[in-house]
Amino acid sequence: MSIVSEPIAENAAKKRGSRRRRGGGSGGGGLHSRDGRMALYLLGPTMVMLALIVGYPIVNAIYKSFQTDPGLDDSTGLFNEGNEWNGVGNYTHWILQQCNAVGGGTETCPSGNLGSQFWDSVWVTLGFTVVTVIIEVVIGMWFAMMMHRAFRGRALVRVAVLIPWAVPTAVIAKLWVVIFDPQGVLNNVLGTSFAWTSESGPARAAIVIADVWKTTPFIALLILAGLQGISSEIYESAKVDGANAWQRFWRITLPLVKPALAVAVIFRSLDVLRMYDLPWVLTQGSNGTQTISILVVKELASKLNSAAALSTITFVLIFAIALVLVRLFNANIVDRGTR
Template sequence: MTLAGQAAEAAEVASVQNPPGITGKRRNKIKTGESRLAFMLVAPTVALLGLIVGYPIVKAVYNSFLSDTQKINPTTGRFDPAGAWTGLTNYKHWLLQQCPSGAGKVVSCPTGNLGAEFWNSISVTVGFTVVTVILETVIGMGFALMMNRAFKGRALVRAAILIPWAIPTAVTAKLWAVVFDPEGILNKLLGTHFAWTSSQWPARAAIVIADVWKTTPFIALLILAGLQGISADIYESAKVDGANGWQRFSRITLPLVKPALAVAVIFRTLDVLRMYDLPAILTGGANGTSTVSILVVKQLHSGVYSASALSTVTFVFIFAIALGMVRLFNANIVGSPGKGGK
């Protein structure tokens, strides 16, 4: 483009951005009016979100500092009712495995206290998360690659793969409870009479199998969406250059599908960290399958304020993991353009 052409293009852009007859003062007034209108349109939604989401969070954090039981006030010598300010006591019970002794000193609580239950639930939840997300990602990638290929009956295969994800989790749990029953289908096929959910590791394996069966299609669907955006010309060029199947997968497919894969893994990780209904229905949280969410619901029946502290700790724990995963995948989910997502 010549210098004259560039000058004409710049003049045209300037005329569009700054129409003739509109002074700077009037232009600022228009922008101010647009900003005010935008704020008025967004304000009801922000207020509604603050009421529905913000208030329960603030209320739960406040309740976490209150006591569930009566205690003697050292100043008045009288019993303070439940709901009195207790500071960090609830958090100490959950995190430090400590409780106040009769002499007013802090000592280690016996085995089976709140802290022990919490850390055991954390280990179970993290274990479920790591195992299920890895299996679902690997299997989901295989399903996505298969569904992305052109073959006869592809639509039927896609529908069949997505069926488990469409089934409600409660129904899935009852379905697999029948499969793992001592008189169930699995024992009939194997010729055994084994109670799969009656001991620790078989019960955990049963939950992992059920969860992988149900939610692998979710990851496969997100990865498939990423694969659909890769042009076939890239693969053809790689074939011409002599790249084999593994090289095309590792150097073309994986880098280009990374944004979709990152979203799938992050979503599934957060979902498993909040897992409740599947183990609650399949095993009742027994035999080493109690997740953090099951512990929160259990604690609600014995202490609302202590459960609020546990919920707050769980929220911070999941939020920290989510933030770490966003940084790990370098996903440009938050932040200004140009930072991350490279």
């Protein structure tokens, strides 16, 4: 027993010693090893550039959000150069006091009044998010299951389905402007002359239709990737056990495709929450279609620090919604990737 075990232990000790020598005496890992220093040298410039390009603007915007904007001081009637410390004034301005625009201007509400431009934009954006994502998931699931089947011309169908997603959003929006025009394609087909973007309900419906048409292929593509990871033997076993099509979908397809579906829903929800170009091209944010991003861009034209506060609020809101969605779907990607 000792004759066999002693050479094995000796060889193992030699291997550990050689690994220590190759790793610079630190076990082959860490920043003090040769590989760790090389990784630091290679990643260092990139991290510095990211800190300058991404980190600095974010920190500066948060700092600016606590300062005043240039303009007339309501208390003195004199012009204020701005950039003075304002505390959370810009935040309370949006959350509590900024009322809907009246006659091209703004009306100051009593403290606690939540009927503001910000909250109107929040509810509109959340409404777009819920409606579009639900419709896109249903249609995307149907498209994915259709593309997953083996039939002649399947590659052509997949390409045709993905074309709307590949076209830039601004181009898609201009296309739908032509379709929804009073003299456009849709009214010619229906034999009417209705102005689809002139009222709140039809204008919102037009944005939902355009967004669903554009981005449903994205969800279909992610779900299709999840479907291709399911073995056909599972379905064959279920058929042998007497499971019908609905039971196979509910008991097999949906649970196994849940990770891909969770990623699709989270990414699409975050995408709609920051939607700007599609509603702006279609309606310029009028008739009850102003999203949070449109409100931020409008505020940037006149009040930079106030817009910075609004952007920070928007970031916190979107981050909170993303956290809720991750918890809801139990999509712990990091843990699943390390198992």
